[in-house]
Structure formats: structure tokens, C-alpha cells
Amino acid sequence: xxxxxxxxMGWYYGFYSIIRGPSYxxxxxxxxxxxxxxxxxxxxxxLISYAIIGGFISMMSTNALSSAGDAAFFxxxxxxxxxxxxxxxxxxxxxxxxxxxxxxxxxPGIAVYAALSYIYKVLTPLSALALIAVILIxxxxxxxxxxxxxxxxTHIRNVWGIVSILSIVLSIIPPIFxxxxxxxxxxxxxxxxxxxxxxxVIMQGLAGLQPLQPIMAVILVAETVAYFMLARxxxxxxxx
Amino acid sequence: xxxxxxxxxVYRGGQLALNDVSAKLTKKVTAVIGRNGxxxxxxxxxxxxxxxxxxxxxxxxxxxxxxDKGKIRKFLVSVPxxxxxxxxxxxxxxxxxxxxxxxxxxxxxxxAARKALKExxxxxxxxxxxxxxxxxxxxxxxxAMAIAAGADYVFLDEPTTGLDPLSRIEVWAAIKExxxxxxxxxxxxxxxxxxxxxxxxxxxxxxIAQGELNSLLEGFKGMIRVExxxxxxxxxxxxxIYFTYASADEAEAYLKKGFSIKQITLEDLFIRHGVMExxx
Numbered sequence: 001x002x003x004x005x006x007x008x009m010g011w012y013y014g015f016y017s018i019i020r021g022p023s024y025x026x027x028x029x030x031x032x033x034x035x036x037x038x039x040x041x042x043x044x045x046x047l048i049s050y051a052i053i054g055g056f057i058s059m060m061s062t063n064a065l066s067s068a069g070d071a072a073f074f075x076x077x078x079x080x081x082x083x084x085x086x087x088x089x090x091x092x093x094x095x096x097x098x099x100x101x102x103x104x105x106x107x108p109g110i111a112v113y114a115a116l117s118y119i120y121k122v123l124t125p126l127s128a129l130a131l132i133a134v135i136l137i138x139x140x141x142x143x144x145x146x147x148x149x150x151x152x153x154t155h156i157r158n159v160w161g162i163v164s165i166l167s168i169v170l171s172i173i174p175p176i177f178x179x180x181x182x183x184x185x186x187x188x189x190x191x192x193x194x195x196x197x198x199x200x201v202i203m204q205g206l207a208g209l210q211p212l213q214p215i216m217a218v219i220l221v222a223e224t225v226a227y228f229m230l231a232r233x234x235x236x237x238x239x240x
Numbered sequence: 241x242x243x244x245x246x247x248x249x250v251y252r253g254g255q256l257a258l259n260d261v262s263a264k265l266t267k268k269v270t271a272v273i274g275r276n277g278x279x280x281x282x283x284x285x286x287x288x289x290x291x292x293x294x295x296x297x298x299x300x301x302x303x304x305x306x307x308d309k310g311k312i313r314k315f316l317v318s319v320p321x322x323x324x325x326x327x328x329x330x331x332x333x334x335x336x337x338x339x340x341x342x343x344x345x346x347x348x349x350x351x352a353a354r355k356a357l358k359e360x361x362x363x364x365x366x367x368x369x370x371x372x373x374x375x376x377x378x379x380x381x382x383x384a385m386a387i388a389a390g391a392d393y394v395f396l397d398e399p400t401t402g403l404d405p406l407s408r409i410e411v412w413a414a415i416k417e418x419x420x421x422x423x424x425x426x427x428x429x430x431x432x433x434x435x436x437x438x439x440x441x442x443x444x445x446x447x448i449a450q451g452e453l454n455s456l457l458e459g460f461k462g463m464i465r466v467e468x469x470x471x472x473x474x475x476x477x478x479x480x481i482y483f484t485y486a487s488a489d490e491a492e493a494y495l496k497k498g499f500s501i502k503q504i505t506l507e508d509l510f511i512r513h514g515v516m517e518x519x520x
Contacts, residue, residue: 004340008349012333013326020328020369079320083385086288086318088343238309239291 002093009097014104028066029109031167032058035177036116047178049122052113053131053203054176059109060135061142061171061196063102065163068146071098072159075150075236091237095228099143103136110135127206134199137224141195142170144227151234170194175201179210192219195227241266242287242423246296249282249445257282258293259445267452269422271436273429273506279445280425281321284397287423288318300393314343317386317420321397324378327371331362331381334370338385349388356388360414376407383414396424400431429506439506441513448513459512460504464488467500476511 018025032055039051075081084094117123123131149166153159174197180188191197198216205212242265249258258279272280285291287298289309298305303312325334335353336346344352357363360380365373370381379399386394399415400408412434415422426432432439433453441449441456449456468475468482475482485508486494491501 002341002343004344004346005337008337008340008346012329012337016333017328074326077324078326079323080326082285082288082290082318082320083323083338083382084341085290086313086316087338087341088314089341093341238289239285 001096002089005089005093006097006100010100010104012101013098014101017101017105018108025105025108028063028106029059029112031062031172032109032113035172039177048120049207049209050179050204051177052116052120052122053207053209054178054200055116056110056113056131056135057138057196057199057203058171058176059113060106060138061176061194061199062167063106063109064099064139064142065146065167065170067098067102067143068149068163068166069159071147071150071235072153072156076153076156081236085237091232091235094237095143095147095231095235099139102143103139122207127203130206131203134202134220137220138195138199141220141224141227144224144231145170145195147231148227148234151231151236171196175204180204180213181210192216193223195220195223198223241302242270242298242300244283244287244296244298247283247286247293247298248295249279249286249291250294257445258286260296261445261447262296263440263447263450265423265438265440267436267438269424269436270438270440271432272423272425272440272442273427273432274425274442275427278442280427280442281397282445283442284318284321284395284423284425288316288395289313290318315392316395317389317391317393318395319382319386319397319399321425322401323382323397325370325373325381328369330367330369331357331373331384332366334381335385335388339388342389352388352390353384356384359387359417360384374407375403376410379403379407379411380414383411383418386420387414387418391420394418394420394422396422398425398427400426400428432506441509443513449509453506456506456509457504460485460508462488463504464491464494465502465504465508466490466494467502478511 035058036051036055039047081094117128149162150159174191174194175183175188176196180201188197188201198220201213201216202220204210244261244263247258247261250256261283272283274280282291286293287300287305289305289312300312300316305312332353335356336349339349339352340346357366360383362377362380362384365377370378373381396415400411403411412431415424415435424435438450438452439456440447463485466484466486469480470482472482475484495501
């Protein structure tokens with residue numbers, strides 16, 4: 001593993017994207033913040049904890065999904081991926097570099113939600129630590145879905161449209177902003193194909209909002225491994 | 241040395257891009273020249289270990305492109321056709337990311353980046369986001385990456401396509417700074433002549449001629465090309481130009497008749513091999 005490359009990519013592409021493209025940071029926060037506002041208004045504040053935890057998860061999921069746009073753009077338009085293929089790094093290093101850049105890019109959003117969590121006393125120190133772990137795992141799994149998608153595309157034309165659709169399917173419909181118990185159990189398992197679902201169920205349990213479902217931790221880890229392995233195959237590091 | 245051993249590439253749609261290509265490339269700078277669709281980029285991508293051949297193989301410095309991918313990727317830099325830098329990042333940041341990807345430490349990467357940017361006169365633009373650089377500077381940035389990487393081999397796929405004449409000259413100057421063995425593809429005759437010691441002609445997925453410029457033009461020794469913009473019986477035609485070949489001794493006579501005289505160039509080799517569409 002080439003840690004120096006991962007750190008360089010994470011720092012330069014993540015940090016300087018915040019500095020040189022702040023509008024993207026605000027755009028990435030707009031949807032979760034809108035949902036937070038709506039949930040707060042419609043529930044008259046009673047579901048604010050769900051909205052804050054959901055906002056964390058949704059923002060991370062949306063940002064990770066938008067890496068599909070960059071991955072496809074780097075491969076199909078800029079040909080940056082080809083440049084990196086002929087170097088010392090592996091496809092794993094390349095993907096982790098981009099993932100880290102999206103984590104760095106998400107820091108302002110994480111700070112906003114951390115402040116809200118503190119104000120509304122949503123998380124205990126222990127559940128905050130668990131949330132960090134869940135977010136990191138979800139970043140890997142959701143970014144892997146992005147790389148799978150990016151690798152399947154033969155043209156850049158549709159990527160942003162597909163990312164928008166996926167953002168809704170994988171980051172809004174799952175029980176992120178509402179109690180997972182509102183859904184029939186089998187629907188929760190179907191929606192668990194989106195890493196945001198087990199992440200939200202785990203966090204709703206750890207925050208004491210709903211019963212804890214340890215099976216969801218197993219599902220989250222298992223699908224993270226599966227999506228990551230698939231991403232390594234689909235990213236077209238060496239084309240056939 | 242690069243040795244191609246019966247390389248064939250058939251894409252999924254059935255398109256034959258390389259057709260049983262064998263050759264030895266031994267010179268310091270080799271240009272692969274051919275029209276769009278000749279198979280140049282496919283050859284380049286296969287040699288760069290980015291694309292698998294359907295059959296056959298190749299070796300670079302004795303390392304097999306199929307078995308020794310990891311080793312080849314360490315001593316080779318391949319700049320893709322129409323490759324562009326990431327708009328948000330500066331030249332200095334590009335180089336530092338790229339050089340760490342090649343295994344350099346942070347301090348070595350910074351030092352090598354500084355040297356290469358100064359060498360190619362990009363230093364004053366080091367902190368300017370790439371989307372604010374000119375087309376020529378963007379291409380020079382890729383050459384700077386190759387210089388800084390200190391690779392043994394540099395492959396450049398159509399390094400000046402789409403650039404204005406001045407930018408092309410700038411990129412040529414940058415390419416000449418490379419100390420590595422260079423394999424470049426182009427469809428500009430003058431680029432091949434300017435930069436390379438050996439020229440490989442490709443068409444229809446095959447190598448149709450290979451050699452140094454002088455030896456390739458040997459068959460045209462003492463000859464000139466005579467051109468006319470109006471039809472002349474028995475002459476060949478490309479577009480609106482009618483032409484024939486004649487002995488250089490006859491040049492004055494043709495000039496008196498109002499025809500244009502041209503030196504023999506690589507284009508004529510294309511014509512001889514039937515690559516250009518000529519109407520008799």
C-alpha cells in the first residue's frame with residue numbers, strides 16, 4: 001500500500017477542493033440540511049435527533065456517491081487514471097486516495113453536524129465514536145459503489161444524472177431521516193443494500209432512539225468488503 | 241529495447257485494432273505515425289500495460305508486458321492521448337501527487353517537482369490552478385511529470401494534438417529535455433521528423449514501414465514532387481491537388497510550365513504505401 005500517495009491525494013484533492021470550490025461544500029450540505037429543516041418542521045422538533053444522525057449519514061453517503069463523477073471524469077475525460085495505472089500504486093491505493101479526499105472534503109459538513117449534535121445532545125461520547133467508525137466504513141462501501149458505477153460507464157454524459165438518482169435511492173429513501181421501525185422488517189433488509197441503511201439503523205440504536213440491531217453491523221461490514229472487491233474488479237485498472 | 245511479438249488486439253465489438261504486429265524498436269526516440277484508427281493508441285496502451293492484447297506479447301527492456309506489469313510500471317511513464325490535468329490542482333500539486341504515486345518520499349517529490357518545473361519554465365505558474373493554464377502549458381505539465389519521475393522510458397500518445405503551432409514548438413522543446421527513451425505517437429509528419437530517430441508507420445493495425453528517415457526515403461532519392469491545382473492527365477490526386485513524381489533534374493522545366501515543386505517528405509511515403517486515398 002502506498003500511504004504517501006493516499007495522503008497526498010486526500011490532502012491536495014480534498015483540502016484544496018474546499019478552498020478553491022467552496023460552492024461544492026455548500027451544495028453537498030444543502031440536501032441534508034433541507035431534510036433536517038423539513039423533518040424538524042413536520043415533526044415539530046420531535047424527530048430532530050433522527051434528522052441530525054441522518055444528516056451525518058446522508059451527507060457522507062451523498063459525497064461518497066458523487067466520487068463516481070470524479071472517478072468517471074478522471075478515467076474517461078482527463079485520462080488521469082491511465083497516468084496512475086503506470087506507476088507504483090495499485091487500484092486499491094487509487095480508490096483509497098480518492099475516498100480520503102472525499103472524507104477531507106466532508107470535514108466542514110461533519111463540523112456542522114457535530115455542532116448540531118452537541119447543541120441538541122444527540123450523541124454520547126461512546127455513540128459519537130461509533131458514529132465515526134460507521135461513517136468511515138460507509139465511506140468505503142458507498143465510494144466502492146461509485147467506483148463500480150464509474151467503471152461501468154463508457155461515456156461521461158450520463159454520470160451526473162445517475163449520481164443524482166442514486167443519491168435519492170441510496171441516501172433519502174432508506175430510513176435515515178425517520179425511525180427504521182416505521183418500515184416493515186423485510187423492507188429494511190431490502191434497503192440494507194444501501195450502506196446508509198445499516199449505518200442509520202446502527203446509529204438509531206446506539207443513540208437510544210430505536211432498538212439496537214447488531215445484525216446490521218455484520219451487514220455493513222460484509223457489504224463493504226463485497227462492494228470494495230467488486231470495485232477493484234470494475235474500475236478497469238487494466239482494461240481487457 | 242522494445243520488442244513486439246505478434247501483437248493482436250480485437251476489441252469486443254470485433255474491431256481489429258492490431259493485426260499480428262512484430263517489430264523491434266531500438267532507438268532512443270521512436271515515432272509511431274499513422275492516421276486516426278491506425279492502431280497507434282492501442283499499441284501504446286498495450287505497451288503501457290493499460291490494455292491487454294488479445295494475443296501475442298511484447299517486452300520492454302526484457303520485461304514481459306503480461307507477466308511483469310508491476311516492474312514495467314515502475315520504470316515507465318505513459319502520458320495518455322488528450323490527457324489533461326485536474327483543473328482544481330496546481331502544477332506543483334500535480335507533480336507532488338504523481339511523484340508519490342511513483343514511490344518517492346514527500347521531500348524527494350517536492351525537490352524533483354521543483355527541478356522539473358524550473359527546467360520546463362513552468363515554475364512561475366506552479367501555484368496556478370491547472371484550469372487557468374494554456375493548452376500548451378497543460379501538455380508541458382505532463383512532460384514535467386515524466387522528467388521529474390526520472391523514468392527509463394516515456395511513452396507520449398499524440399502529445400501535441402490540438403495545440404496551436406507555438407504551443408507545439410514549446411512541447412517539442414520540452415520533449416527534447418527528456419533523458420529517457422521515448423516512444424511517441426503522432427499523425428504529424430513534421431513532429432516525427434523533428435523529434436525521432438526512427439519512424440514506424442502504421443495503418444490498418446499493421447506496421448507498414450519502419451526505419452530512419454533517410455532510409456525510409458531512400459526510394460525517392462533524387463526525386464521531387466510536382467504539383468498542380470488543375471487536373472493533369474495521368475497524375476494522381478489527393479483532395480484538390482494533382483501531383484506526380486519526377487527527377488530533380490526536371491524541376492526547372494516543370495517550374496517554367498507553372499507547376500509547383502515540393503521536396504519529398506514523409507507524406508510521400510504514405511502515398512507510396514497506399515495509406516493516403518489517391519485517385520489515379
